Amino acid sequence: MSRNDPIRLVVIGAGLVGQRHARHAFSHQDFDLAWIVDPNEARQEMAQQLECRWAASLEDVPAGDCDAAIIATPNADHLPSGLTCLARNWATLVEKPVAETIASGEKLVSAFEVAGLPLLVGHHRRYHPSFDKANEMISSAALGPLISASLIWAVRKPDSYFKAGAWRRDSDGGPLLINFIHEADLMLGLFGPVDEVQAMVSSHARGSTVEDSAAILVRFASGVIATVMLTDAALSPWSFEGASGENPTIAETGISSWRIGCTAGSFEFPGLRVWTDAQGDEGDWSRPLKDETIETAKVDPLHEQLTHFAQLIRGQVDKPKISGRDGLEALRLVEAVRTAARTGQPYFVDQTLSTSNAV
Ligand SMILES: NC(=O)C1=CN([C@@H]2O[C@H](COP(=O)(O)OP(=O)(O)OC[C@H]3O[C@@H](n4cnc5c(N)ncnc54)[C@H](OP(=O)(O)O)[C@@H]3O)[C@@H](O)[C@H]2O)C=CC1
Numbered sequence: 001m002s003r004n005d006p007i008r009l010v011v012i013g014a015g016l017v018g019q020r021h022a023r024h025a026f027s028h029q030d031f032d033l034a035w036i037v038d039p040n041e042a043r044q045e046m047a048q049q050l051e052c053r054w055a056a057s058l059e060d061v062p063a064g065d066c067d068a069a070i071i072a073t074p075n076a077d078h079l080p081s082g083l084t085c086l087a088r089n090w091a092t093l094v095e096k097p098v099a100e101t102i103a104s105g106e107k108l109v110s111a112f113e114v115a116g117l118p119l120l121v122g123h124h125r126r127y128h129p130s131f132d133k134a135n136e137m138i139s140s141a142a143l144g145p146l147i148s149a150s151l152i153w154a155v156r157k158p159d160s161y162f163k164a165g166a167w168r169r170d171s172d173g174g175p176l177l178i179n180f181i182h183e184a185d186l187m188l189g190l191f192g193p194v195d196e197v198q199a200m201v202s203s204h205a206r207g208s209t210v211e212d213s214a215a216i217l218v219r220f221a222s223g224v225i226a227t228v229m230l231t232d233a234a235l236s237p238w239s240f241e242g243a244s245g246e247n248p249t250i251a252e253t254g255i256s257s258w259r260i261g262c263t264a265g266s267f268e269f270p271g272l273r274v275w276t277d278a279q280g281d282e283g284d285w286s287r288p289l290k291d292e293t294i295e296t297a298k299v300d301p302l303h304e305q306l307t308h309f310a311q312l313i314r315g316q317v318d319k320p321k322i323s324g325r326d327g328l329e330a331l332r333l334v335e336a337v338r339t340a341a342r343t344g345q346p347y348f349v350d351q352t353l354s355t356s357n358a359v
């Protein structure tokens with residue numbers, strides 16, 4: 001592959017998100033969608049539409065046909081498919097969570113590191129310009145020191161979601177590993193290393209073995225504290241996807257789902273509505289506030305992620321925006337929540353829970 005040749009790509013797993021990746025790749029100038037791999041024969045039609053080949057198994061795709069892969073299979077398959085991609089020398093974008101468990105994630109990440117092959121984890125929310133802007137506002141302490149954050153992720157997944165994928169009713173298919181992990185990644189990116197986690201989970205809405213709801217407390221090493229209310233069983237306007245309109249499956253509300261508090265002002269995220277003292281002073285509870293909204297460009301994060309993946313493969317950026325290690329740290333935070341909920345005790349996390357661009 002010379003520098004400007006399209007990157008020949010295989011999309012592995014063409015379900016809810018794999019189909020979106022395949023469509024994005026088909027229309028992306030840096031990629032040539034070469035194969036779709038999915039056991040479901042009905043995906044042949046999609047492969048025809050997207051002018052690529054279909055295989056039921058990754059074993060049927062010759063190594064020399066592709067330069068890169070996107071793994072969008074159920075979480076438990078990320079390690080085996082990832083190791084096959086590595087053996088074929090394909091740069092790989094693996095969906096989040098990087099793997100089903102920390103042990104399998106460590107195996108996958110270390111194997112790519114040893115081979116020196118690019119591995120990017122699909123925490124796509126980081127590609128929104130509002131993330132960079134929020135990071136800049138926090139890092140510059142423009143609103144004074146960061147104190148607290150309050151996050152909600154509350155949507156009602158339809159019954160058809162669970163019928164379409166039985167794995168979503170198992171322990172690795174619940175909202176902690178599927179949805180909270182995005183909030184975890186963003187919190188690590190914005191607030192830095194975690195010290196302590198407390199949590200409660202509930203499965204009373206559906207009575208499945210997997211949780212449908214969780215209430216989480218996080219203390220960061222900086223002293224900042226955050227609360228997270230998570231549920232995939234309540235109809236509400238408060239979710240990152242609703243706010244950003246990033247996912248065509250989830251109706252856009254434009255209503256922010258995070259509130260971030262600093263000593264001299266607070267802001268909503270991802271909408272970046274900022275509240276400060278009306279007179280431009282430090283302010284306190286007796287004084288009126290004013291609000292303004294910082295506009296940022298609306299992007300399709302899956303498209304931006306592909307652009308970054310292409311740059312990574314071509315050596316135009318020196319490191320992945322979300323490395324395998326970053327993916328592991330988000331997974332560790334999920335595990336900390338699970339442990340705290342199971343034991344009913346605070347979980348003190350070791351200080352490896354941070355990401356490179358955190359404050
Ligand atoms: N970044 C994002 O926005 C999103 C990320 N995700 C992540 O993407 C992954 C997939 O989730 P989702 O799309 O909801 O899952 P789906 O169940 O909708 O799709 C997974 C697809 O992979 C197929 N599959 C299973 N095993 C293999 C295999 N070994 N090789 C090829 N195909 C296989 C499944 O086929 P079959 O059903 O026949 O087993 C199914 O068609 C998860 O890790 C999830 O966390 C999910 C949604 C959004």
Ligand SMILES: O=C1CO[C@H](CO)[C@@H](O)[C@@H]1O
Pocket residue numbers: 016178179182241247249250
């Ligand atoms: O990763 C994800 C898992 O599923 C959700 C619902 O489809 C997505 O919105 C999210 O980004």
